[in-house]
Amino acid sequence: MSSYVESNSVVMDFSKASINDVFQKQKNNTKNRRENFGYAERVVELKNLREAVLAHEEQLYEALYADFKKPQEEVKLTEVFPVLQEIRHTLSHLKGWMKPKRVKPALSVFGTHAQLRPEAKGTCLIISPWNYPFTLSFGPLVSALAAGNSVIIKPSELTPNTSALIAELVKKTFSPDLVSVVEGDAEVSQALLQLPFDHIFFTGSPQVGKIVMAEAAKSLASVTLELGGKSPTIIGPTANIKKAVRTIVWGKYANNGQTCIAPDHIFVHQSLSHDFAEAVNQEVQRVYGKTNAEQKSTPDYCRVVNERHFQRLSGLLEDAKNKGAVVLQGGELDSSDNFIPPTILKNTSDDMRINQEELFGPILPIIEFDDIDMVIKRINDNPKPLALYVFSKDKSFTGNIINQTSSGAVGVNIAVAHFLHPNMPFGGVNNSGIGAAHGYYGFLAFSHEKGVLKDYASITHMLFPPYTPKVKKLINLVVKVFG
Numbered sequence: 001m002s003s004y005v006e007s008n009s010v011v012m013d014f015s016k017a018s019i020n021d022v023f024q025k026q027k028n029n030t031k032n033r034r035e036n037f038g039y040a041e042r043v044v045e046l047k048n049l050r051e052a053v054l055a056h057e058e059q060l061y062e063a064l065y066a067d068f069k070k071p072q073e074e075v076k077l078t079e080v081f082p083v084l085q086e087i088r089h090t091l092s093h094l095k096g097w098m099k100p101k102r103v104k105p106a107l108s109v110f111g112t113h114a115q116l117r118p119e120a121k122g123t124c125l126i127i128s129p130w131n132y133p134f135t136l137s138f139g140p141l142v143s144a145l146a147a148g149n150s151v152i153i154k155p156s157e158l159t160p161n162t163s164a165l166i167a168e169l170v171k172k173t174f175s176p177d178l179v180s181v182v183e184g185d186a187e188v189s190q191a192l193l194q195l196p197f198d199h200i201f202f203t204g205s206p207q208v209g210k211i212v213m214a215e216a217a218k219s220l221a222s223v224t225l226e227l228g229g230k231s232p233t234i235i236g237p238t239a240n241i242k243k244a245v246r247t248i249v250w251g252k253y254a255n256n257g258q259t260c261i262a263p264d265h266i267f268v269h270q271s272l273s274h275d276f277a278e279a280v281n282q283e284v285q286r287v288y289g290k291t292n293a294e295q296k297s298t299p300d301y302c303r304v305v306n307e308r309h310f311q312r313l314s315g316l317l318e319d320a321k322n323k324g325a326v327v328l329q330g331g332e333l334d335s336s337d338n339f340i341p342p343t344i345l346k347n348t349s350d351d352m353r354i355n356q357e358e359l360f361g362p363i364l365p366i367i368e369f370d371d372i373d374m375v376i377k378r379i380n381d382n383p384k385p386l387a388l389y390v391f392s393k394d395k396s397f398t399g400n401i402i403n404q405t406s407s408g409a410v411g412v413n414i415a416v417a418h419f420l421h422p423n424m425p426f427g428g429v430n431n432s433g434i435g436a437a438h439g440y441y442g443f444l445a446f447s448h449e450k451g452v453l454k455d456y457a458s459i460t461h462m463l464f465p466p467y468t469p470k471v472k473k474l475i476n477l478v479v480k481v482f483g
């Protein structure tokens, strides 16, 4: 791309008519795809996507730097790698995933043969957020294509350079009746949601997730909702502080804390509280620099995405400070560059907004505890988180937390990395999401598993009317034996 879009400008060159047109083209193509696009064709599509991603890598670095100064290495690890891994993993398993699966026979339907056949849902909509704009558009696309669908992607308007690149890459790689990109803001998203898609895969906030689900209900489209929330981290009394701190600082401050599964806040056991706070401070300074100037100039630290989010975060910080929170690290903001240094707070309380809203930025409250049951109660009193992290050497301590709480996923002595595991489902529960992504789970999200029952010697007809004494006896026997 030669020139960059002013951050936050809304690219809206799609009229309702052109949105309807591209949707209709994809719908018309569905029959053709169902009949003519099998394993070999899907492999070609995925390989084409892989080539296109590799060919646009340099442009992606530039686009994400222009959008929020995201460091190249972070782009490589969190935007390029997950997409390439998703393609590689899918290519090596797709044949098996597509095969009809034999269903165990059941005596009550003796004489039949049952199968599950995954079929493409049809025409799908992917709405993605700005925080990992590339991964969260193309990751689901891999699953959708693998399952045999056509797709319209609506990337976020808040990272306009990356969205434009996504559009350019798709245009060069796929015919519009297979994959199209519609750029724009919430209004464009709303226009798309009026169309009767077969499946909607949405990644974003719980608030907008509710809107998406309500719109999907109008045409009974199925949905996958990948949402957010506050992901707690617990540091138990036996935690290896050094290891915990390295993981947490990376998980929290990569992408400037703008990660759905970043540790949102830390519960640390009283006995380790002082040492833990010291260690986090030191680790932040080792990684990002000792002074505000060093942290501002390091190329390894990106920015808050725009002024609106900068104002939101500085408001949260002010509210916490006014109500008695103590800043252990950072806190010196620069609005000219949407810069918020890695900031650590202690002495926060429940009446502070910082302990109520998803932070989604580089501010980390540390909350001391002495009774783990109170922490568990607090987690259970709040919406179910997308991720929960526990650092402890005590298996019964971690086991209790896993058993007594509900969350999308749990990391034990590790944070964030579960996103990269291709064999694990990635998703939330209730407020943090519905359904799952990645690998086979992503393939299933975009497939309908159709049950096919074939008769070869069934005796079900013996239960049909007229209900003679003999039939009645047989029905009674069936209910008694199999019921």
Ligand code: NAD
Pocket (backbone or CB within 6 Å): 127, 128, 129, 130, 131, 132, 136, 154, 155, 156, 157, 184, 185, 186, 189, 190, 203, 204, 205, 206, 208, 209, 211, 226, 227, 228, 229, 259, 260, 261, 358, 360, 386, 427, 428, 432, 433
């Ligand atoms: P968002 O919900 O504001 O926007 C997401 C998408 O929805 C964008 O494309 C946007 O244009 C569109 N949109 C916004 N308002 C809309 C409306 N009223 N109607 C229809 N569409 C609308 O989210 P965001 O700010 O882009 O991303 C941050 C949120 O996403 C956080 O809550 C974060 O935790 C979550 N998130 C979740 C995951 C996950 O995998 N679970 C990943 C990344 C981000």
